[in-house]
Amino acid sequence: MIVLTGKSLTLDDVGRIVFQNEQVVLCDRQREKLKQNREIVEEMLQDKKVMYGINTGFGKLSDHRISDEDLEALQLNLIHSHACGVGEPFDEKISKTMVLLRANALAQGYSGVRVELVQSLINLVNANICPVIPQQGSLGASGDLAPLSHLALVVMGEGEVFYQGKRMPSMDALQGNGLTPLILKAKEGLALINGTQAMTATGVVAYLEMEKLLHQGELTACMTMEGLRGIREALDADLHRVRGHQEQIDVAKRMRHSLQDSKLISSQGEFRVQDAYSLRCIPQVLGASWQTLHYAKEKLTTEMNAVTDNPLIFSEDWKVISGGNFHGQPIAFTMDFLKLGIAELANIAERRIERLVNPQLNDLPAFLSPNPGLESGAMIMQYSAAALVSENKTLAHPASVDSIPSSANQEDHVSMGTIAARHALAMLQNTRRVIAIELICAMQAVEYRGVEKMATSTREFYNKARKVVASIRKDRVFSTDIERLTAWLKESDASQVMNQIGEVENV
Structure with a gap:
């Protein structure tokens, strides 16, 4: 059971809740703070205080005062009009993460919402009811308005959800779990959609996937080193110590552990003095990719526990402040930076694929084919990897440098952070395919060298992967x-992968 305080959610917590369905409960102290914060809103409404988005219109329409009898209609109209998302829906895991993160942000008690609203979001998480949220339509400032409006529809019993492997009307899933939709009160519609949870949720899932893929990429690279008889000295601890980058040092340490009993890797001067960069510089390149991931971890953890609503209600001082905490620039930059680390994981892997299949660069059968000439073997696998890497380069263009004014130029600078996060996730899928291609080629190469000579760690990885993909005995549909x-x-x-690659000390 994970307790939501609004301030202490970790990436590990998200992984357990979203991927392992751990249950969530609202902290009792925050429950009381939410009640106090809501009381302030109610009292200010009674005092006829003008508050943005509570009793005024939105954006450029903020100068329009709304009568008391229309406050609920204002929130309903807001969600209906802003639910303009288009395109394919986000993956269920991302959708569930959005709900969790929005509940966590509101739980801090600065948004003026009722306890019932936060609890309704927690109920969705615990029941594994995932709103159907279109991926496209957010500018990444003023909050992820369009995506989060589709989330808000489900709270109201409208829209669609993914539940138990099916796409269905939200009311069907709510009723099936004994849950009741809410009628949104003053401020609550705005509180649901004014935030960065679409980009942050996508970024969190990208982080979790990249962490695992980097470990898999390291282990696959170790197998490639065996297939190409790579030089062990390139992983020497002293070499990496004097460079000083901890991530580089750690990659080399894990690779040394994974290859420690290999009889396939070589020594300096045994076959050649130096390897090509794609073998010799694996710790330097992947270490730098780990640096982008560590930066992302810091910023995502902050944003997961941030208050990104507008306006904010500070109960202690009876202040209602309109600001711009919904602006997604920190996450936009973070995701654009992460994309560089993803791109280079794929780039260097594709170069190793070329070295595995090119007969001019190794002493293996041409294109790893059992019958070169009559059969092409892995020739076109390298083409596919090259195409994926090239596509990544276009996706790696920073989304955060773009901005288009909106709301009659009231919202005249936006982050495009959700686009950056979506591109990062697309790049990860491309990169995963590149690593898969390298693994297919590396397995074929070590078979020519002798599987019995492999290191214990890489041979275990080989045995598992061979249960998924058979050895190449003749040409087949490799797609x-x-x-x-x-x-x-x-x-x-992920834990099995990390254990296998050697999360050990003193290697």
Whole structure:
């Protein structure tokens, strides 16, 4: 059971809640703070105090005063008019993460909402009811308005959800779990949609997937080193110590552990003095990719526990302040930076694929084919990897440098952070396919060298992967192999991968 305080949610917590269905409960102290904060809103309404989005219109319409009898209609109209998302829906895991993060943000007690609203979001999380939320339509400032409006529809018993493997009307899933839709009171519609939870949720899932893929990429690179008889000295601890980057040092340490009993890697001067950069510089390149991930962890953790609503109600001082905490610039920059780390994981892997299949660069059968000439073997797998890497380069263009004014130029600078996060996730899927292709080629290469000579860690990884994709005995439709292995990499348990690659000290 994870207790939501609004301030203490971790990436590990999100992983347990979203991927392992751990239950969530609202902190008692925050429950009381929410009640106090809501009382302030009610008293200010009674005093006829003008408050943005509570008894005024929105955006450029903020100068329009709303009568007391229309306050509930104002919130309903807000959600209906702003539910303009288009395109394919977000993955259920991202949708569930959005609900969790919105509940966590509101739980801090600065948004003027009722306890019942936060509890309704927690109920959705615990019942694994995931709103159907279109991916496109957010500018990443004024909050993720369009995506979060589709989330808000479900709270009201409208819209659609994913539940128990099916897409259905939200009321069907709510009633099936004994849940009642809410009628949104003053401020609550705005509180639901004024935030960065679409981009942050997408970023969190991207982080969790990239962390696992980096470990898988390291282990696959170790197998490639065995297939190409890479030089062990490139992983020497002293070499990396004097460079000083901790992530580089850690990658080299894990790779040394994974290859410690390998009889396939070579020593300096045994076959050649130096390897190509795609083998020799694995710790330097992947270490830098880990740096982008660590930066993302810091910023995502902050944003997961941030108050990103507008306006904010400070109960102690009876203040209602309109600001811009909904602006997604920190996450936009974070996701654009993360995209560089993803791109380079794929770039260097594709270069190793080329070294595995190119007969001019190794002493293996041409294109790893059992019958070169008559059969093409892995030739076109490298083409696919190159295409995926090239596509990543276009997706890596920073979304955060773009801005288009909206709301009659009232909202004249926006972050495009949700686009950046979505592109990061698309790049991860491309990169996972590149790693799958490298793994297919590396497994074929070590078979030519002798599987019995592999290191214990890489041989265990080889044995598991061989249950998914068979050895290449003749040409076949390799697309099926690539997709099957890609799915296996995505579904593999992260802790097993990390244990296998050697999360050890003193190596």
